[in-house]
Amino acid sequence: DTFICSLLWLCVTQFVCGSGAEGETNNVIQKDAEFDVTYNDTVTSENQTIYAFNHTVSRNKTEGVRVFVDVLSQGFESPILFVVRQKQAVVSFQVPLILRGLYQRKYPYSHVGRTLCQPPTRAASETQYFFVDVSTLSSLGTNYQLRVSRVESFTLHNPVHLLFPLAFIFLIFHVSHYNFFSLPLSLSFQCPVYDLDNNVAFIGMYQTMTKKGAITVQRKDFPSNSFYVVVVVKTEDEACGGPLRFYPLRPDELIDAGNRSKFIDVIVTPAINSEVYVMGMLFCLGIFLSFYLLTLLMTCLENKRMKKREVFQIAADMSPAETGKTQASPYEYGSFADNGSTLSSEAITDSATSTDNNYGYVEQSLDSVGRSRQESLSSVEEDDYDTLDDITSDKNIVRTKKFLCVSDLSRKDKRILSKKYQIYFWNIATIAVFYALPVVQLVITYQTVVNVTGNQDICFYNFLCAHPLGALSAFNNILSNLGYVLLGLLFLLIVLKRDIVHNRALVRNDLNALECGIPKHFGLYYAMGTALMMEGLLSACYHVCPNYTNFQFDTSFMYMIAGLCMLKLYQKRHPDINASAYTAYACLAGVIFFSVLGVVFGKGNTVFWIIFSVIHILSTMLLSTQLYYMGRWRLDAGILRRIVYVIYTDCIRQCSGPMYIDRMVLLVMGNIVNWSLAAYGLIERPNDFASYLLAIAICNLLLYFAFYIIMKLRSGERIQCLALVCILFTAVVWGFALYFFFQGLSTWQKTPAESREHNRDCILLSFFDDHDIWHFLSSIAMFGSFLVLLTMDDDLDTVQRDKILAF
Template sequence: MLFSFLYLLFFTGNTEGVILSFRLEFPDRSFCYCLSLSSQISATNVVQKDAEFDVTYNDTVTSENQTIYAFNHTVSRNKTEGVRVTVDVLLNASESPILFVVRQKQAVLSFQVPLILRGLYQRKYPYNHIGRTLCQPPTVVASETQYFYVDVSTLSSLGTHYQLRVSRVESFTLQTNKKFSFTASPSQPQYFKYVFPEGEDTVIVKVTSDMNFPCSVMSIQDIQCPVYDLDNNVAFIGMYQTITKKGAITVQRKDFPLNSFYVVVVVKTEDEACGGPLRYYPLRPDELIDAGNRTKILDVIVSPAIKTEVYVMGMLFCLGIFLSFYVLTLMVACVHNKRVLKLLLYPVALISFDLIFQPGKTPASPYEYGSFADNGSTLSSEAITDSATSTDNNYGYLERSLDSAGRSRQESLSSVEEDDYDTLDDIDSDKNIVRTKKYLCVSDLVVNVTGNQDICYYNFLCAHPLGALSSFNNILSNVGYVMLGLLFLLIVLKRDITHNRALVRNDINALECGIPKHFGLFYAMGTALMMEGLLSACYHVCPNYTNFQFDTSFMYMIAGLCMLKLYQKRHPDINASAYTAYACLAGVIFFSVLGVVFGKGNMVFWIVFSVIHILATLLLSTQLYYMGRWRLDSGVLRRVVYIVYTDSIRQCSGPMYIDRMVLLVLGNIVNWSLAAYGLIKRPNDFASYLLAIAICNLLLYFAFYIIMKLRSGERIKYLALVIILFTAVVWGFALYFFFQGLSTWQKTPAESRDHNRDCILLSFFDDHDIWHFLSSIAMFGSFLVLLTMDDDLDTVQRDKIYVF
């Protein structure tokens, strides 16, 4: 009815003071369009011409005449051809533009020349050369002749010269796996039709270009009229994404009732959406800006997506990899149990041999193996070496007399068990005395975790959807964290049960030997690994800048728990309480959120954070160096000045704890360097920066622990050594795939897609999926290292185990 009314107004000339208003309703939005018709449009001379395809018509239009070009063409149901209208206005007609109206069956297309396209901040860009493809309504008969008309009119009383050409688009329908090249610009958008072939349910539409700019938009729209193919309306319906050099959208047949869709490519009027420069602001609101040459050459190719079998293979591959770790763990446990059974029989014979053939031998005192007296005396390096040599014998504890082996727990020099707390105040003063010893042993200590595809930063060239998930493969690959986290919990549970049984039967090794067994942090680490998998999967539902915290939160937790566990091994009495530990981790996550919200280029935030980072490093260094025996009160500065004066000025004496001092100096150098880097560079990815701080400190402390363990004459068992080497290799490969950078939300979505790459494993997984696989294995191996690297001390008296 609307178009009949328009036709009546045009051809009767009765348009005095008429204003026509109509509203178009869409599911998410509504728009009101008003068309004003004045008496000036009333044409005294209307000329209709029979026109032909591929003929250029040069003509002039004024307010006194109107030209109608009549076209007809044959439309076949089995063959789709595009029809394209191209218009050129040779003179500047911005004061009184020419209106072109294309009337066809079930559709009307209208545009003015020059075409004014608006950019950011309402900048206006005029275009005198226009090219538009006509919408092709489907036909129900095998073949029919369709008519369409091009009406040309203007309000200008002066003649305006124009050129009109209507041509057929022979390659309007895209073919599977066949690349097609074309040219587009803001005033000459392009779109093509694709029909799903039989047996094909999912395809990937890829648009590529050798040119970064101008910025463009690729859209997938249903077969309907009108087609939204301008910069100001391309985002109204369908799926779309901005592109520079690469773009890819996975399309499923179930989303398109006609088993076909349009691939629409529009070049934007400005490049800011793709990370390009911001154009200058116009001096006047009505100023027109020369857009320059914004023609772009692009290629489009539609290729089949993976089949269901590939999904199945991918899932089986994931399960197979991580179930193999369960099988391997079971095999190792079986071998270990057989070995333990042999060991249980061998000591009986050994004890009998000692009693029969060496009845007069006096067992060695623990102090003969290099322990230290309570007065702080130290041993020579030879004594330490002798001590280390004596502990190499796994059966050394059998050399003690039966009377010594039967000593009560209260009389032992070992650490008090976890449930034996000294609640008296003098425990602190005793600690102050013990802490002043140059060398410490564990026995000296008391034991006290929308259609807009620019929103999500996927690797679109390897994003396989499943149901509501746009990139199922990135989510599936996180299963390793969950499965290996669960396996680690089972291993810890087995060790916990074994240790408790040994305590119940008063096993001498469990009571008096080895690092005190506390499994609480191990349980927390296994749970954190599982949660890392779940939250990483949540992040990969729609990866972007704001929800990256999901992926990093438990990374902070894991790093913190690992550092706590490393420290707890040799310092069970001054380990942070659960409240303190998790309050600190909560503070880290809080700063991560602040960094995401305020960190981008905010100098004040970076200054505050760097100051807090440096102060926290100094406080922690003091805590570690003095083994917790210092106080943060009003007299701390006076004590610091006194120590500096007495130890550095009055006499040049070296630090009492050399090893700890080396660690802390290195740690402060690393942390101060990281703080300076953050303050100078102010990286956009604050979450990763914060994670880098945690990982650097963890690796530094872990290296220190291993070095000090070897320096103290301890050894690493073969199983632990194999796990360390295996984990280091896996970490190396994992980091290689992590730094491939298939996408990055630090750039615009279009720039991020330039990093997209095809799948490299089973046509289903990309580099980041392999990072998930390898990093989950590496983290599992790292946890096993923490769990097993002190197994060599399980038969060593605690008064022979050094604290560092």
């Protein structure tokens, strides 16, 4: 193998440097050259010139060498080849230098400068040699100028070896005189450096900028105690969002790039140390663990208050001194089943309305015992039969009454409804597993690509406040999502506690739990808490590498949270007719599907926006009809005929107003809001379709929540102190959260260089930026919103359901 390689090399050198086709010899001329001397010379295919330079380098001083070449001839057919040979490195380039831009447009440069870095040396001082070889294939003479100079300001003012004991070094780039030129930035950790537009991204770390940029260098990246900062002006500005230059008239036409220059300031500062990392993590944990402590304190106070109430009731109602009766054993008058939920038939009287018997125990009717035994059958499913008694009362009659009560819409078997709503939790848990696993795998791949290639244009961070940790480039943006997970888990624990208390009340046959208040179904609450936790996980995954292709990871469960909250509000007063889990998640899947289509095809696509607006308006109208008629309508071929008939008989012939005025007001306002949003989207066509779709969901949720509160107060109900505090607290937190959300520190809707123009410094503990504070506040606000939904109807726990209005 060695012999073959040597033979091939000999053939190549003989072909390049040996005799030509006409038997002419290629003369090699070597000259001893000096720095800062301009050499005017001519080169042809018959001769080759070698310039020999030597300079003394020292171990404690870093120097650079700049090679300037200017070709005086205008011929581009046979360029001059310059080869710079130095210790451990060879750099070659041709002049005129042809750089290619978008659509393979060619930009020639007759004046070229290349920078040579200093090879490392272990000696205190050492004389090193390097050679500049000049050759061409042109038979005509080509004139050129060569000048080699030392770069005086090659070392930055802050020596790297002084900052080396720190974990990170932070480089900030500012443009002094701004004109829209694209600047590729590169950090190279070895010689030779790549300083051309077409190769600057080959090694090290790379990013583009226009006004400002920043790169955080980790200690592990420069084991040689030094790195090189390379700044190049690109031939075209399209990579940074600039205007597209004119097209060339011919494919091989050369375009004059003009005078392109910028003045920039490079600032090297030490990055944050480990103490700031620890303080940031402790601060994040401290905020959210304080909610656990506050919840534990309130739970202890509530339990203490409930025990005092039970003692007071026992002393008032069951004291032998006041009643003159002795307490009988429960086994004399009835025996509990193993699960403690049913009484034996000996303890049942014929009176269904009696409250306390002579022995202080609540009696049950035959219907309640039958219902309890029916609830114990594990094989009962809602789809097996219709649980409403249509013989005595038709559903169309009940649900179309002018004034509906909760008792009219909570007639289905409680256990069957509980199983129906538990499906929400199990379905979202299944969705979360199958959705999160590929997301985690994908973002790990993204982060690996960023770390291996060094291309920092892949991810859209706030580079002025992006603190790496290990393989993660922006650990602070990931850490700030911890609140969603912790507060979602806390909400699940609160719901679990309420669920246990309610089940114990049912076991005690408490009339308030059986017949009073809003029916307690906790399946949707569990689904909401799970969705909040998944929002934190997926938001953290998105911020591992924020970009155009994975933004839907950050918004998918936001849609689910908004949808689940609306379903829970509707379920409170309409438990029998609320949507099933399969229907609800199918609709949410459709929303996410349109979100992906909007991100991919929505930018400037008129056809997509027309189709989406039509679907949006039709969906709003169908949902309005469903809500207005409480589901008692049919979608078939005769729907248009029935609509026309209703309009004629009710509006034209009799001029009567709507039967359900409150519902009509809500639905009219909802249609106005949604039609306005559809018109805005069709006219403006916002680039961020995912946020636009989320705004639609939030507007509808806020509208329905405001309607619920207004109708609750109109119905004579009141809001207890805890719920009122939660409402006010949540409203204030949402206000501050939205302020930080709209700061816009980066945006994947623009180019990476334009996104860096929005970057800002950290504002909290030198570790968190505005978007991190949005994560903190929005997680707290969502948790508060969930508590509002959980506690807003606590005032109805002792009110009979036939006295609670459904709206």
